[in-house]
Amino acid sequence: MNSKARQFFLWFMIISSALLLVWYLQGKQSKQPQELSFDAALAQVKNKDIKELTIKQDSxxxxxKSDAKLSAKLDSSDSTRDQIYAAATETGTKINLEPQSTGWGWIFLIQALPFLLLFGFLAFTLRQMQAGG
Structure with a gap:
């Protein structure tokens, strides 16, 4: 691999890492849905005010109907899930069941990013020292 290709690869990795970090942080700052209690959410489903609901592990x-996003916390008992599921099937609300995700890729990336940046800076510094005369 020649010198220009290595330098291009190094800069590509540095810039793509920075862009990935900005993209990740931007997603964290998106508008949070309005919080509801479970009883209020159940009442809205029974009143046919909800067009779609997604049941996650604990939320x-x-x-x-106006495409506003709402959220409610679920407790660990199965009775709350049964209540919301029964109300949604009774009113014809679209139900999405989302399995619990581990997110190992993000955890690995966040843990490895400082080391990648450190090695990138080290490689850049060593290349600059070699190029000097």
């Missing part, structure tokens, strides 16, 4: 995400 419930709802989309109402």
């Amino acid at each position: 419930l995400e709802l989309v109402d």
Whole structure:
């Protein structure tokens, strides 16, 4: 691999890492859905105000008729899931069941990013020292 290709690869890795970090942080700052209690969410489903709901591991995400996003916390008992599921099937609300995701890729990336940046800076510094005369 020649010198220009290595330098291009190094800069590509540095810039793509920075862009990936900015993209990740930007997603964290998106508008959070309005919080509801479980009883209020159940009442809205029964009143047919909700057009879609997503049941996650410990939360419930709802989309109402005006496309506003709402969320509610679910406790660990199965009775709350049964209640919301029964109300949604009774009213014809679209139900999405989302399995729990581990997110190992993001965890690995966040843990490895400081080391990648450190090695990138070290490689850059060593290349600059070699190029000097």
